[in-house]
Amino acid sequence: MSVKAFEPKFMPVGILTAALQELTPRDVRDRDPDLAIEEWAAFARELGVDLMQLSAALHPSEADVPPEAMLDPVANTLDLREPFNAERARRVRRALEANKIELSDVAYFDNMLHPDPQIRARKHEFMRRVMDAAVMLGAPAVCGFVGRNFDLSLEQNLDDFRESFIPLLRAAKERGLVYRVEQCPMPGWTVMDHFHNNIAYTPGAWIILHRICEEEGVGDQFRIHYDPSHAILMGQDTRSVFQYLKEEGYNFLIAGFHVKGQMINARGLAAWGYGGQTMRRGDWRDGKPSADPREQANAWKKQTAIAEHELPGTARHDPLAYLQNRTVDWLDHQLAARELLELDVERTPLIVEHEYPKARIQDKERLRPILQGSIAFTRKIDEAAACMYALQHEVLAAQGIPVQGIGREPYRS
Numbered sequence: 001m002s003v004k005a006f007e008p009k010f011m012p013v014g015i016l017t018a019a020l021q022e023l024t025p026r027d028v029r030d031r032d033p034d035l036a037i038e039e040w041a042a043f044a045r046e047l048g049v050d051l052m053q054l055s056a057a058l059h060p061s062e063a064d065v066p067p068e069a070m071l072d073p074v075a076n077t078l079d080l081r082e083p084f085n086a087e088r089a090r091r092v093r094r095a096l097e098a099n100k101i102e103l104s105d106v107a108y109f110d111n112m113l114h115p116d117p118q119i120r121a122r123k124h125e126f127m128r129r130v131m132d133a134a135v136m137l138g139a140p141a142v143c144g145f146v147g148r149n150f151d152l153s154l155e156q157n158l159d160d161f162r163e164s165f166i167p168l169l170r171a172a173k174e175r176g177l178v179y180r181v182e183q184c185p186m187p188g189w190t191v192m193d194h195f196h197n198n199i200a201y202t203p204g205a206w207i208i209l210h211r212i213c214e215e216e217g218v219g220d221q222f223r224i225h226y227d228p229s230h231a232i233l234m235g236q237d238t239r240s241v242f243q244y245l246k247e248e249g250y251n252f253l254i255a256g257f258h259v260k261g262q263m264i265n266a267r268g269l270a271a272w273g274y275g276g277q278t279m280r281r282g283d284w285r286d287g288k289p290s291a292d293p294r295e296q297a298n299a300w301k302k303q304t305a306i307a308e309h310e311l312p313g314t315a316r317h318d319p320l321a322y323l324q325n326r327t328v329d330w331l332d333h334q335l336a337a338r339e340l341l342e343l344d345v346e347r348t349p350l351i352v353e354h355e356y357p358k359a360r361i362q363d364k365e366r367l368r369p370i371l372q373g374s375i376a377f378t379r380k381i382d383e384a385a386a387c388m389y390a391l392q393h394e395v396l397a398a399q400g401i402p403v404q405g406i407g408r409e410p411y412r413s
Helices: 034-047 086-098 117-136 154-174 203-215 228-233 238-248 266-275 293-304 319-323 330-340 364-398
Strands: 013-016 051-055 102-108 141-144 178-182 222-226 254-259 261-264 307-310 350-352
Touching: 013 034, 013 364, 034 051, 034 086, 034 364, 086 117, 102 117, 117 141, 117 154, 141 254, 154 178, 154 203, 178 254, 203 222, 203 238, 228 238, 228 254, 228 261, 228 307, 238 330, 254 330, 261 266, 293 307, 330 364, 350 364
Parallel strands: 013 051, 013 350, 051 102, 102 141, 141 178, 178 222, 222 254, 254 350
Antiparallel strands: 261 307
């Protein structure tokens, strides 16, 4: 009988720099944009992470959506108004190396299928600049959305994806990058009744999109950056999502994780169901969409009327909510990833994304211990899952000793 050593494998833990937009005040970083990355690298070291997911975005002066209409503030830690040249890259890499922080990827979350051709072209041009910066900084990937053409049905968007998004994947391939897609449905992106405004919002859609990518020769460029908060928003649980991918032969698609939860509000759910608030949101006036960006932000009641984002570790342990798929069972999330997905665990980024509204503090001294606690929680949860997996699936299995109990099962709540 063979004996297998106990050798748990841990995921590297990181932080998305959008967690603190005003770490470097905007009037300062607008004059010296790379100072924001230098200061974030130092802050990341204080937080105790291995990785940094570098947030890029169109500068507020260039964006098509006013900041007042957004659920979250603009986070352009990487400022690309001016070309990101070799000199800038050297400066940023020195800061990362000095603080022993690596980049998981460069993230730009925007609608790549925007219906306005001029706006779409501007976003695509910016994404290509993001890709160029990622290459210069040695990052292996970019991260973002696919988006949706609001003027078309979801079925019609598949043709638009082939025509318009595939060229972005070809650009990633030319640069040796992977494009990791986050699956948020982005219900508040428009004041219309659409809930699914990012067509890559669920496993069934990922598989359809990946098949298109394979037909176009860019299948290896299309991967998913899985965020369990969005699964919870649609009544799904992580174990079932991963099991479905495995059964369909696509459990290789997930290549990274956002560690962000969702707390379903049972009262809001009773009022509106999983479609969220559909009328009298305050984003329409006199029978037509409001022209006031602050009122347009009320479109997000399609989400916020029934749910609130969770920063890992800040929500009470609630076994009943786990079983009802109304919040994330973090331990089973990390265990299921190892049991069901094809992962190079030690190279799979686990990125804490802070969007808990009541703790979105733009004060470094107040936010530091909050993020330190959440990051420590995330690391310990992953370590616990790694130990369980190694003990049960490797050590005990090698000696023919059965695992006790049943555990959480997919497709069952």
